[in-house]
Amino acid sequence: MRQRPPENALESEKQALRERRRFLLQAAGGSLALLFPPGRTTATPAVDPWVTLDAALRHLFPHEANSPGADDINALAYLRRVVADPFVDADERAFITRGAGWLEELAQAAHQQLFAKLDAARRERLLRHVAARPVGENWLSTLIVYLLEALLTAPAYGGNPNGIGWSWLRHIPGFPLPDSDTVYWKLPL
Amino acid sequence: MSRDFDVCVIGSGAGGGPIAYELARAGRSVVVLEKGPWLRERHFTKDELACCRRPVYTPPLRDEKHVIEQRDEQGRWRAQSNDQGGPNLWNGNCVGGSSNFMSGFFHRMKPIDFKLLSTFGPIDGANVADWPIDYAELEPWYRHVEEVVGVSGQVRPHAHEAPRSNADYPYPPTREHPISARIDEAARALGLRAVKVPRAILTRPHPTRRSCEYSGYCGSFGCSSGAKGSSRAALLDQAVATGRCKIIDHAKVHRLVSDARGRIRHVAWFDRNGAEQRLDAHIYVVACQAIETCRLLLASTGPRFPHGLANNHGQVGRNLLFSAGGVGSGDFDFRGRDPDEIKALRVTGPFVNRALHDWYRFRHPEFGDSKGGIIEFLWEHPNPTAHAQNAMWRGDRLLWGRELKRNLEAWFRTDRTLDFEVFNDWLPTDDCRVELSKQVRDRWGTPVAKVRLNAHPRDLAVGRWLAEKGERLLRQLGAVRIRSSVSPNPPPNLQAGGCRFGNDPGRSVLDPDCRAHEVDNLFVTDGSFMPTGGSVPYTWTIYANSFRVAEKIKSQLG
Numbered sequence: 001m002r003q004r005p006p007e008n009a010l011e012s013e014k015q016a017l018r019e020r021r022r023f024l025l026q027a028a029g030g031s032l033a034l035l036f037p038p039g040r041t042t043a044t045p046a047v048d049p050w051v052t053l054d055a056a057l058r059h060l061f062p063h064e065a066n067s068p069g070a071d072d073i074n075a076l077a078y079l080r081r082v083v084a085d086p087f088v089d090a091d092e093r094a095f096i097t098r099g100a101g102w103l104e105e106l107a108q109a110a111h112q113q114l115f116a117k118l119d120a121a122r123r124e125r126l127l128r129h130v131a132a133r134p135v136g137e138n139w140l141s142t143l144i145v146y147l148l149e150a151l152l153t154a155p156a157y158g159g160n161p162n163g164i165g166w167s168w169l170r171h172i173p174g175f176p177l178p179d180s181d182t183v184y185w186k187l188p189l
Numbered sequence: 190m191s192r193d194f195d196v197c198v199i200g201s202g203a204g205g206g207p208i209a210y211e212l213a214r215a216g217r218s219v220v221v222l223e224k225g226p227w228l229r230e231r232h233f234t235k236d237e238l239a240c241c242r243r244p245v246y247t248p249p250l251r252d253e254k255h256v257i258e259q260r261d262e263q264g265r266w267r268a269q270s271n272d273q274g275g276p277n278l279w280n281g282n283c284v285g286g287s288s289n290f291m292s293g294f295f296h297r298m299k300p301i302d303f304k305l306l307s308t309f310g311p312i313d314g315a316n317v318a319d320w321p322i323d324y325a326e327l328e329p330w331y332r333h334v335e336e337v338v339g340v341s342g343q344v345r346p347h348a349h350e351a352p353r354s355n356a357d358y359p360y361p362p363t364r365e366h367p368i369s370a371r372i373d374e375a376a377r378a379l380g381l382r383a384v385k386v387p388r389a390i391l392t393r394p395h396p397t398r399r400s401c402e403y404s405g406y407c408g409s410f411g412c413s414s415g416a417k418g419s420s421r422a423a424l425l426d427q428a429v430a431t432g433r434c435k436i437i438d439h440a441k442v443h444r445l446v447s448d449a450r451g452r453i454r455h456v457a458w459f460d461r462n463g464a465e466q467r468l469d470a471h472i473y474v475v476a477c478q479a480i481e482t483c484r485l486l487l488a489s490t491g492p493r494f495p496h497g498l499a500n501n502h503g504q505v506g507r508n509l510l511f512s513a514g515g516v517g518s519g520d521f522d523f524r525g526r527d528p529d530e531i532k533a534l535r536v537t538g539p540f541v542n543r544a545l546h547d548w549y550r551f552r553h554p555e556f557g558d559s560k561g562g563i564i565e566f567l568w569e570h571p572n573p574t575a576h577a578q579n580a581m582w583r584g585d586r587l588l589w590g591r592e593l594k595r596n597l598e599a600w601f602r603t604d605r606t607l608d609f610e611v612f613n614d615w616l617p618t619d620d621c622r623v624e625l626s627k628q629v630r631d632r633w634g635t636p637v638a639k640v641r642l643n644a645h646p647r648d649l650a651v652g653r654w655l656a657e658k659g660e661r662l663l664r665q666l667g668a669v670r671i672r673s674s675v676s677p678n679p680p681p682n683l684q685a686g687g688c689r690f691g692n693d694p695g696r697s698v699l700d701p702d703c704r705a706h707e708v709d710n711l712f713v714t715d716g717s718f719m720p721t722g723g724s725v726p727y728t729w730t731i732y733a734n735s736f737r738v739a740e741k742i743k744s745q746l747g
Contacts, residue, residue, distance in 0.1 A: 001292035001408035001567070001726075002516065002610050002680040060589040067594055087243040089251075124590075131587050144581050144589060145574075152573040153238050169601035171573045172537050174235025174406030176413055182232060184239040189226045
C-alpha cells in the first residue's frame with residue numbers, strides 16, 4: 001500500500017499545521033495582532049482557558065436528539081489529555097490554550113462578556129470572525145480535529161464512550177482494540 | 190581472529206530479517222541492531238492513534254528530522270528541515286521495520302524489470318541501468334519467500350505473469366470481498382484480465398503464527414495474529430528461537446569504523462540510555478531502509494574513505510527511488526441500491542485482492558514501446574478519524590455545528606469508496622538523492638540525511654496514463670464521483686536505490702552479490718541495491734534478494 005490519502009491527507013494536514021504554526025510564531029510573535037485588528041482589544045480578566053474551551057467545544061459539536069455532542073463524547077476531557085500528551089507536538093498543545101485566550105479577549109472586546117456567557121448567535125458570529133483569518137481558522141480546525149478524535153478513536157483513549165461515535169456513523173471498528181494496557185503511552189517504546 | 194559475532198545486521202526489516210534467519214539457522218552467531226523498540230503481537234491493536242496519528246511507530250520529528258530539498262515555484266532548490274514542513278519520511282521504526290505495517294500486496298518483479306536499459310533504451314534525464322543479475326537468478330528466492338515468509342494466492346495465468354518454478358502458492362488465497370467478482374466481470378467487459386493479488390498473509394496457521402483473522406484493518410497496522418509476513422513475525426522470531434540470534438533494540442548505530450585497509454573493524458552505537466557502545470563481527474550487513482542506509486555509509490568516514498564508507502566513487506546516495514504513480518477513487522452510492530447489495534458493499538474483513546497488469550509493457554502515444562505498471566484495487570482505508578477529516582471542510586470553508594454533523598453522516602452512511610493505487614517506475618535521476626546535512630543533527634548529535642526529491646516527467650505521464658485506465662474500470666463498475674491524482678510526491682514507505690549494485694565499481698556501490706565493491710566485509714540488503722525499482726511494491730523483491738545474499742554470506746564465512 002502506498003502511504004497516501006487518507007493517511008496522506010492527514011499527513012498533509014499535519015504538515016500544513018506545522019507550516020501555519022511557524023507562520024504564526026514568526027509573523028505574530030504570539031500576539032493578537034494577526035488575529036484581530038489593533039486597537040480593538042481591551043484588558044481581559046484572567047479566565048481559565050478550559051472554561052472557554054468547554055464552551056467552544058459544545059458550540060462546535062452540539063448535542064442533538066439523534067447524535068452525540070461534545071459532552072457525550074467526553075470531548076473536554078479528551079482535549080485535556082491531548083494538551084498533556086508528550087506525543088503531541090508541544091507547539092500545538094500551547095496553541096490550543098493560547099487560542100482560548102484570544103477568543104476570550106475577542107469576546108471581551110466585542111461584548112464585554114465571557115465567551116461562555118454569550119448566547120449561541122453571538123458565539124457563532126465570534127467564531128466565524130475568528131475563522132475568517134488564517135491563524136484563527138487554524139486554531140478552530142485544530143479543535144475540530146481533536147473533537148473528531150474524541151468521536152471516533154478507541155474508547156480506551158477517553159473519548160467515544162461505548163463506541164457512541166462509531167454507532168452514530170455506523171462505523172465498524174477493527175479488533176483487537178487498544179485497552180487500558182495497550183494505549184500507546186503504555187507500549188514499551 | 191575472535192569477534193563478538195559472525196554477522197552484525199543493522200536494521201531489522203525486510204532486508205535484515207532473511208540474513209538473521211538464514212545465518213542463525215546455519216549455525217552462525219548473529220546480532221541484529223535495531224534503532225526502534227521491540228514490539229510483539231500483543232502490543233499491536235487496531236489503534237488509529239498509534240498507527241497513523243501520533244509518532245508511536247516513528248520517531249518524533251523534534252528528535253529525528255530529515256532535511257528535504259525540493260524545487261520551489263521558481264525552480265530553485267530549497268532545503269528545509271521537515272519539522273518545519275515537508276514530508277515525514279519515517280515509517281516503521283521498530284523490530285521488523287516497516288514490514289510490520291505493510292499491506293503485503295506481493296508481486297514479483299518481471300523479467301523486463303531487470304533489463305530496462307537494454308529493452309527500452311536510454312531515457313533523457315534518467316540514469317536507467319540494467320541489473321547485473323536477471324530474473325532467473327532471483328526466481329528461486331521469490332519461491333523461497335513464498336514458503337518461508339508465507340505467501341497466499343492462486344495463480345491465474347495472464348500475459349505479463351512472471352515465470353514461476355512452482356505451480357501455485359503454498360497458502361490458498363485469502364477470503365475475498367463480494368466486490369472482487371464484480372471487478373473480474375468489469376475487467377472482462379473491457380477486455381482486461383484482473384489478476385488475483387498474492388498476499389504475504391497466512392491463510393493457514395503456522396507453528397508460531399496464527400492465520401488471518403480478517404479484522405478489516407491491515408495496511409498501516411501491526412498484525413496482532415502474526416499472519417502478516419513481517420520480518421519480525423516470519424523471520425526474526427524464528428531466528429531468535431535458534432538461540433544464535435540476539436536482537437538489541439533501541440540500538441542506534443551511528444558509525445561503521447573502518448581501518449587503514451578499508452575493512453570494517455567495529456560498529457559504534459548508542460544504547461537506550463544514550464551511552465556509546467561498540468561490537469565487532471566478521472561481516473556487517475546494513476539494511477536500514479534506503480535513506481538511512483545511505484546516511485550511515487556517508488557518515489562512516491575512515492582512513493580509506495574520506496567521503497563515506499564505500500564511497501570513493503561518489504555513488505552512495507545517488508539514484509534514490511520511490512514508487513511513482515498515484516491514487517484514484519470512486520464511490521458506490523447506496524441510494525437506489527437494494528438492501529442485499531448495500532449489505533454486500535458494506536462487508537468488512539475479506540480482501541479485494543485484484544490488480545490490473547495489462548499495461549506492464551505498453552505502447553504509449555508519445556513514448557512508444559514503454560514500461561508501464563500495475564493498478565491495485567482496495568477499499569478506502571478504514572481509519573475513521575482520517576475519513577471524518579474529509580467532512581470538516583466544504584471547499585475552503587471550515588464546518589462545525591449541525592452543518593459538520595450532517596456532512597459526517599453523509600460521508601459515513603451514504604456510500605463506500607473503492608480506491609486504486611497506481612505503481613509505476615520512479616526513474617532514477619541526479620535530482621533524487623541522499624546526502625548528509627551540514628547543519629541539522631539528530632538527538633544523538635549525528636548529522637541527519639538531506640534528501641533531494643524530484644520526479645522525472647515520464648513518471649508522471651505514465652502514472653496519469655495508468656490512472657485513466659483505473660478510472661475506466663471504476664466507471665465500468667458503476668462507481669460515481671470518480672477521481673484520481675498522480676503527483677511527484679514520494680510515498681515514504683516505498684523506498685529503494687541509493688546504493689546500486691552493478692559490475693562497474695565506478696558507477697555502483699555494491700557488486701552483484703550486494704557486497705560493497707570497496708569493503709569486502711560489508712553487505713547491503715535492503716532496497717538500496719536496486720538500480721531501477723520495477724512497478725510493484727518492493728517488499729517481496731527485498732526479501733528474495735536478501736535470501737539470495739544470505740547464501741553469499743554463508744559462502745564468504747566458509
